[in-house]
Amino acid sequence: MADQVGIEEINARLNNIRSVEPILGAMRTISLGSWQSALNRQRRLYQFSQRLTGLLPILVPVLKQREPKPILSRRRRSAEAGPTSLLVLVIGSERGLCGAFNSSLLRYVEEVLERYRAEGIEIQLATLGSRAARGLQRDGYVIDSARALPMTKVPTVDFARELSREWLIRYEASEFDAVDVIYNSYRNSTFYEPVVFRLIPPALPVLEQDALPWPPPYVDTDLVALSVRLLAMWTITETYRILLSSAAAEHSARYQLMEGATRNSSRLIAELTLALQNARQQAITAEMQELAAGAGLLATGP
Numbered sequence: 001m002a003d004q005v006g007i008e009e010i011n012a013r014l015n016n017i018r019s020v021e022p023i024l025g026a027m028r029t030i031s032l033g034s035w036q037s038a039l040n041r042q043r044r045l046y047q048f049s050q051r052l053t054g055l056l057p058i059l060v061p062v063l064k065q066r067e068p069k070p071i072l073s074r075r076r077r078s079a080e081a082g083p084t085s086l087l088v089l090v091i092g093s094e095r096g097l098c099g100a101f102n103s104s105l106l107r108y109v110e111e112v113l114e115r116y117r118a119e120g121i122e123i124q125l126a127t128l129g130s131r132a133a134r135g136l137q138r139d140g141y142v143i144d145s146a147r148a149l150p151m152t153k154v155p156t157v158d159f160a161r162e163l164s165r166e167w168l169i170r171y172e173a174s175e176f177d178a179v180d181v182i183y184n185s186y187r188n189s190t191f192y193e194p195v196v197f198r199l200i201p202p203a204l205p206v207l208e209q210d211a212l213p214w215p216p217p218y219v220d221t222d223l224v225a226l227s228v229r230l231l232a233m234w235t236i237t238e239t240y241r242i243l244l245s246s247a248a249a250e251h252s253a254r255y256q257l258m259e260g261a262t263r264n265s266s267r268l269i270a271e272l273t274l275a276l277q278n279a280r281q282q283a284i285t286a287e288m289q290e291l292a293a294g295a296g297l298l299a300t301g302p
Helices: 002-064 070-081 101-118 130-138 157-172 223-294
Strands: 085-091 122-128 145-147 178-188 191-200
Touching (some): 002 223, 085 101, 101 130, 101 178, 101 223, 191 223
Parallel strands (some): 085 122, 085 178
Antiparallel strands (some): 178 191
16 A cells, blocks of 8 residues: 555656646747847847947047037036936846846846945936846835836837837936946856946947048038937947847846756656656565465465
């Protein structure tokens, strides 16, 4: 009877693990696809970003020779004096099962926010991803705005455009002096790290006077309007780059975790299958011995 209970217990554990294994495999496949999609989009975005960034150092010095609009003057003043109010965006994940992705990010966020507050900077806190929002609220932080992220898909450029336009409008309305983004930056398949990036106002590269092209570029349009448009495009591009980097870090972490869980489940299935076979053999041997003893085939004494 005891052997039968042991066999049933092993068989129940084996069935449970076998039922979970397809779920682990599906989550691993989804994470791998999202991870590779984020990396592919990053590569394509890099080519566009390089061409866009190549235009800005040429136009900005020419723009300085003319009277800029107030928004451009304000950008330079806030960059030189340092911000007194910040919109801080924290990008976490929408769901778990990605290791220390959110916990390590939140520890870094707390360090950054403490430093800002020690400098007397007023902070408006925003989050992307419900895990980041819940973690910060649990630690006592007040979140001014929280938005969800896609569960399995990579964020789109339309989402980046919507976010950046909202921030630029609020920045131009003097609701804050700058926008900082704190997120997990993807480095490689096994490593990411939390970083803070100043998104607005942009830190644009400027060429030295002797490095400018000759003859000077001829722009057959409103140079200020063109520069403002390029700055807006640069902000959208950088926002999308950040979203893709965070997504690549999240899905690579989840893939590694699911890969390890899949290997462990396969190992457990093999071990439990062997244990079940041994238990059944022992049960059969014990039953045969009882039958033989009952038939008087086994000697009971000297």
